[in-house]
Amino acid sequence: MARGPLSKLTAAAALVAMLAGCSDADFTDTEKRTIASMSLSALAPLPPDPTNRFADDPGAAALGATLFFDTGMSRDGNVACGTCHKIDRQFQDDLPRGKGVGETNRRTMPLAGVARDPFFFWDGRRDSLWSQALTPLENPLEHAGTRTAYAHYIKRRFGERYERIFRPLPDLSNLPASAGPFGTPAEQAAWAGMTDAQRDGIDRLYSDIGKAIAAFERSLVHGKTRFDRFTDALAQGRQPSAGDDLTSEERQGLRLFIGKANCSTCHTGPRFTDNHFHNTGVPPVSGLFEDRGRVAVLAEVQADPFNCLGKFRDGGEEACGELRFMQKSSPELVRAYKTPSLRGVAERPPYMHAGQFVSLEQVVSHYATAPKAIEGETEIHPVALSDREKAALVAFLKTLSE
Template identity: 50%
Template sequence: MTGLRTTVVTGAVLLLSGTLLAFKQAGIVWTDAQKAQILSLSLDSLPPLPDDPSNGYANDPSAVALGAALFADTRLSQNGKVACASCHLPEKQFQDGKAVGQGIGTGTRRTMPIRGTAYSPWFFWDGRADSQWAQALGPLENPVEHGFDRAAFIQVIAAHYKQPYEATFGPLPDLTGIPAHASPKGTPESVAAWARLRSQEQDRINRVFVNGGKAIAAFERTLQPLPTRFDRYANALRSGAPTEALFTAQEAEGLAIFIGKGNCINCHSGSMLTDNHFHNTGVPAKPDAPDGDRLAATSLVQADAFNCLGAYSDAPSEACSELTYMQADGADLIGAFKPPSLRGVTRRAPFMRSGQIKTIEEVIIHYSAAPPSVTGKSELVPLNLSSRERRALTSFLRTLD
């Protein structure tokens, strides 16, 4: 552990060199530095919801209502059975508990939870989208998720959402000559139909499609993280209230490992318990799941017509600093993926980007052993956690539910 080592006491006060605060939890005394780290992870330290300058409707209540309806609408899929809510289940922290997503087909990546994602500058495991609305559009046209296309999307809007759409975004464009199916992505037939459209017709379709994504994003911004027992513990530390009834000795020991010897806070920092960057942690890809990574994704987000600098963004170029100054290459991006928030993590088995690890205990064993990465170079270093330390760390992680 870095800094002063957390000290377990069973009797009278144990004097250590340095300044100790009078915060004891089941025998643990926190230093000033440790207390600051703990408080930085609590929801009370969460900053205000950031603006999304690329989405001019991000905080519009009518867009939120429309987005909530679109989020749950199975008509926005090829087979009429798949909605965003099919994989992002409220009762499962807006994910699905499956190793990989299951839409009209089987995906290759795990469904990520979406509470609190409005605080992230990058979306998907590899960060190939730079806004919630750009991310929302991807699954709609993914052949194994919704399997839909943007021309079909605007037909659904016109048939079922004309009034709420126009109340939010203004009049729908003239759909004369717009085919039932057309998209630059998707089936050969829809791609061919898209190519036959004039650029003005393509733009009309894109505008409605993008507005739908912005409405879904407005709804997703309302899905904020929920307080946990850890947050109550941190709040008690902040106020000086008693903490003995809030954590067991094992949970407090696990917290000490989390912010110290375990190096967990290096990637899982801040109130959302993720640094929103990209890391290689040596988890090999599934043999049957082709694996992109952050290095591959940087060119995708740069080329995305729906990125912050694109024609469909509401942001001035100077507001797109994340994209403008994005690291686009480098060995550290090989095999790197975004760590999801750890809030509620122990209820989200299996784990990692394709469900490669079945239990939280096995995840901790992997991080403790730090095996070399098959692709690129792992950032992990061996921790050699004892079985007691691994159990304590698992106990702490359960307080994040």
């Protein structure tokens, strides 16, 4: 008599084990290949940066880390790169718009994996990690400093260290305390009054500052999440451990992400970004300056003296393919912004280039309804998603942060 219930229990246990072993049965082989391509395990090693010969120099990276967190690298002595790129917040600040010396017009972007980007900022106005690092230093709303002021500061605080890594410092004895191509009219006039050789020496030192900060930023990488552990198990044909498995809702969201919802069209690969620029009809923020996105900075990135084709690049011009062959005019670039990585996305609201949406639910709703762009043509189209499907998408996105 006792064997009946025992047999039922044994059969039930066998069924559970069988179902567990077939936990990936709801994904087709094609879906499994797509999912595997999105795991961090599929990420290729970080390539060298031939435009920055100090990119993988430990000494340069250490100096770059010091400069990154040094508030002395600003006009008022209160702003560092780390002011907006907070080390405990995925190197971003949780604000709709970044705040340095003043409030900027854009959301602070996280920095993990940033060394893999071909263009930088929401609009791609710089084409290398080291040239990007220089831009906020002179921006009047961010660090608001000047090139000669930074040169004097480097000599005073880090002179020996700088020369050990890079080169002898230029002669600063007769240079203005604060001068540069930006800043106050007096500072710009002082810059114009310097000789070509003096300006060239300061620009060389200034580019080295960017290369040191870039060497540090190359060390900022994504960490594996529950999605990656689940994906690796799926690819290896084994059952994920209990803490790494995806719930049925999260699996539904993953299937929607790579299928019906079309999210992976742009949010693709291990970093969940195609590194391109898209008009997705995101509304502007009332009161901010007109922001036309990528189309407004095409001339700026080509004219930047620190771009890949400029004289401060290390290595040959063969490294400058992205700049030489970038899309230079197209209606699609109007109000187009960079596709951000979705890794860690659940932990860094608000969203979009100026913090327009406060929750992932609002983001998903925007992409489902696909409102018209105020200028140009949006690339997204309405997708009929039920409330349950929208919730599943949000549930899946959260697995990229755990």
